[in-house]
Amino acid sequence: MPWRTIYEVCRCFCLADHTSIILSGKQREVKNEWAIGHVRVRDVLKPKSDSALKKLAHVLKEEDIDILYWPLDWRSPRTDLLQLEITGLRVTWYIPGAWYGHGQVFKAAAHMRSKAVLPYVAQVLGSRRQFVKKLTAGGVRPLIVMTDYSRNKLVENGYPPSACHSIPPGKEKLLILDEPPVVFNEFRNDLQGKPYFLFFGPPQKIRGVAEMLSAFKTVARQHPDIKLVCLFRSDPGLDASHWKRMIERMDCKDRIHCIWTSVGPADLDYFLRNCFAVLKPFLLVPSEIPLAVIETAEYGKPVIGTGPDGTGKFIGDFGLTVPFASPKKLAQAMLELLSNKELYSEKCRAAKHVYEGHPTWDEVANRWLKATQLQT
Incomplete structure (x- = not known):
């Protein structure tokens, strides 16, 4: 825990x-x-x-x-x-x-x-x-x-x-945030109202960042409008230069929007509220139910995560789970949510239901x- x-x-x-x-x-x-x-x-x-x-x-x-x-x-x-x-x-x-x-x-x-x-x-x-x-x-x-x-x-x-x-x-009790989002407003024009997958957390291998970027490369080829937003938390001692170089070499780098410093609650609120779905492709989950997954359910957004295990079973009710370290399966799940509107709506409703019943x-x-x- x-x-x-x-x-x-x-x-x-x-x-x-x-x-x-x-x-x-x-x-x-x-x-x-x-x-x-x-x-x-x-x-x-x-x-x-x-x-x-x-x-x-x-x-x-x-x-x-x-x-x-x-x-x-x-x-x-x-x-x-x-x-x-x-x-x-x-x-x-x-x-x-x-x-x-x-x-x-x-x-x-x-x-x-x-x-x-x-x-x-x-x-x-x-x-x-x-x-x-x-x-x-x-x-x-x-x-x-x-x-x-x-x-x-x-x-x-x-x-x-x-x-x-x-x-x-x-889960948190619902808070009404008075402060305006700063980072989100700066990125609003870059996003151009296009749908985006959201990742938030530190840029680490254990969190499946490499697999996520590889999967997005596949998805971007088939969906010209989709984007990826990464809120990379700047934990002490974490070196993000490797990931910056990796993204810079990608053909779809213009559709990957990264924030390399931790954002405040107001910005996270807006990014979650406006995203298409959240990506949590952990290789190993240090904490079996990440708090970020519970936060995502609050916004009625599907999660694509990895499983099967305790995390996968929790996510499965309102998202999709894929095998660990499989960019191919991750891309397939992302494409499935994008193409199947009925499935997407079902998962959004399920997310709200899960959150309402969560302690x-x-x-x-x-x-x-x-x-x-x-x-x-």
Whole structure:
């Protein structure tokens, strides 16, 4: 689960008068503490040794913490944390990422840098049945995942169904934005009222940017009016020069409109509101249900994503899913949405329906709390 999910759950706890804090794990000991709105954040040393575990125990006692939500690492579940329950603490596990398949990971590995893909390889190479066995050896604790897909996989490998909870990230309450869009207005003339596919996020291989550009090249040949807009988020330390060179060499570069800096909420709102559909062709999805996909459903726009997995199953109701790392299949899906008006309208209606039924952050936080309260 991304930082955002943890923050929102903690924020809702605070607003419901539960004293809450985010403990941010660090490799080295630091003593920083700050606040984001209502939420306190405190740095702690990751408990990778007995001495670090003792320091964590001291922090938990100092903060008077009763419930600890702890992220699981597929490489090694930190069951030694359960020693802390002797003080009355209750531990609830959560999985930040997802259940990844062998084929998906090794296919993605051919397109990504080894350092980026290693955590996923470590998961699929290990015995996940043994992982579950080790995790439950000291007793069963509540476990939170994002989708039924990951929950079912864990249950198939031995985790008790009653203790495994599928809770997706939440949706925002609708905000009325007063500020005018700046970037969108600058691009309005370039777009010339033509339909465009929208990508937003950092320009990274894991997000399928290369496959998306290759697919658009095919689509552009068959549809003279279609455009591609890329809102490339400028995350710290990210070098976009490779992607700029790639786009510059493309025959259809004049129909690809890129913003290389992060845009504000008002601009994202306008780009989403006016796009034809959104592209999310992940090679691997770090967070099983990206918040961007939920945001897209709010606008009644179809998503073309990758699957099958938890992400694919979520997207499938209001979009199209294609195999990972397949520019050909991605192009076919884009062309299908462009040519089949009935299908497009159906997916737009489905997106609004999915969003209306999706839980708010308040509801998600209540489900996290309820999962812990079910612990026996």
